[in-house]
Structure formats: structure tokens, C-alpha cells
Amino acid sequence: MHPKPTRGRKADIRARMRRTGESYSVAARRLAEQDERQHQGRAAAPPAGAHGHAGPDLSGLAASPFAAGEPVDIERASALIAACRAGCPSCQAELVPATVGDRRLVAVLAGTVYAPLPTPGMIAAPATRMWHALLSELGPQAAAAFLTDEMAEADVAALLEDALDHWAVGGAGVPEIITLDLDDPHAWEAR
Ligand SMILES: [Zn+2]
Structure with missing residues (x-):
């Protein structure tokens, strides 16, 4: 080594x-x-879930409009974000693909990051730009439905990767992001 x-x-x-x-x-x-x-x-250290990265409390995500009333795997979200913040390759290697397969969770994680942002950012992937434009135009429900039903898997993966970059650095931002009033369909337009 x-x-x-x-x-x-x-x-x-x-x-x-x-x-x-x-x-x-x-x-x-x-x-x-x-x-x-x-x-x-x-x-x-103990393997799998017990291998430790303290995760943020993401219980607020359960009420996300991007969840559309469906259950959200909060524990997986928290473990994934903790692994990204810790830069732990083995946990990310396990949790990222699992999350790509859980499109509802990708919608919640990406929506929480991107709904308040006026633009997806300079280095966002094409899939992220496209989804952000859709979200700005049609709102959380339509954007979430597109992600869960229509989006190509590679695009879902690219969007998740971009969103995780925000989550990974957003230590102080998480509580703010979660408490934004996303039920107001015009909440992001004012930003
Ligand atoms: Zn780890």
C-alpha cells in the first residue's frame, strides 16, 4: 500500500x-x-451499517413534496450523505448504486438541493440541467414523477452525483434546506 x-x-x-x-x-x-x-x-470497525459515519438527521425529508406521499428511506439517505461527507469510498460504493435504484429517494435528495437554487450551477451534468429546468417550470410533483417514471438510469445517476456534491459540503445548510416551504409551488421563483 x-x-x-x-x-x-x-x-x-x-x-x-x-x-x-x-x-x-x-x-x-x-x-x-x-x-x-x-x-x-x-x-x-464493524462492517456494513455499523461501520461508523454519524449521519445528519434527515427526518424532515419524509414530508418532502418530492416524496409525493410515498415512504422515503431516511436512514439510507443519512448514511449516504454521511459517507459522502466522510469521503468513505467503500460506503459510497455500496450506497450510491443502491440509491440510484431508489428513485423516490433520488427525487427527494435532488429536489431538496435544487428547488431553492435559481440555476443548477456551472458544472452540473446535462441531466441535472434538464431536470432543474423541468422542476423550475412544472414544480416538484411533475419533476419527481419524471424522475421516477421516465428518466434514463444514467441520468438519474448523474443527477444524484451532482446533488450529493451539494449535500457533501452542506453541513450548515441541511436544516435550512429541509425547512424550506416547498409546498408553495412558487417558492423557488422568488429566489
Ligand atoms: Zn464508510
Whole structure:
């Protein structure tokens, strides 16, 4: 487990050299050992759901207009967002595809992010732009119905990925986003 040092890695090594006075190769080895220990600690943690990332309380999502009265897997949503915030590859590898298969949940996660935004953002995927335009024009119910019934799977995946980028950085934003009044069909127009 000694991958080629990346740019960020080299900066870490140099920082350690400055801190400790170690040579480059020693500092690099110590950092690698440190990683190894952390990795082992992670591997020793209980598997699956118990493998820990504290998730946000997303119970407010159950009432989302994007759920259209259907049950929403709040626990999966919370676990997924926690995994994204933690940058945990193994949890994301498990939870992202499972969520793509749960289109109702994708609608809720994407709608919560994009309904308040006047534009989907510069780097949004074409599928995200298209869905955002649909949402702006027709509202949450129609946008959710399109996502659950009509959208190509690759587009659903792209939309989820974009939405998760927002969720991953939205630590402070989550409670605000959830309490927005999305029942007002013109709520996003004023923004
Ligand atoms: Zn994880």
C-alpha cells in the first residue's frame, strides 16, 4: 500500500519534514505507516451499517413534496450523505448504486438541493440541467414523477452525483434546506 505520492501527498510530506526535521524518505515512510494504521483501524470497525459515519438527521425529508406521499428511506439517505461527507469510498460504493435504484429517494435528495437554487450551477451534468429546468417550470410533483417514471438510469445517476456534491459540503445548510416551504409551488421563483 504505497501509492505514488500525489501533489497533496508531497505537500504533507514536506510539512512533516519541516515539523520533524526528518528526511524526505523518512517522512514519506512515517506518513505511509500512519495511513496503514488508520486503514487497519477502519478495517477492524464493524462492517456494513455499523461501520461508523454519524449521519445528519434527515427526518424532515419524509414530508418532502418530492416524496409525493410515498415512504422515503431516511436512514439510507443519512448514511449516504454521511459517507459522502466522510469521503468513505467503500460506503459510497455500496450506497450510491443502491440509491440510484431508489428513485423516490433520488427525487427527494435532488429536489431538496435544487428547488431553492435559481440555476443548477456551472458544472452540473446535462441531466441535472434538464431536470432543474423541468422542476423550475412544472414544480416538484411533475419533476419527481419524471424522475421516477421516465428518466434514463444514467441520468438519474448523474443527477444524484451532482446533488450529493451539494449535500457533501452542506453541513450548515441541511436544516435550512429541509425547512424550506416547498409546498408553495412558487417558492423557488422568488429566489
Ligand atoms: Zn464508510
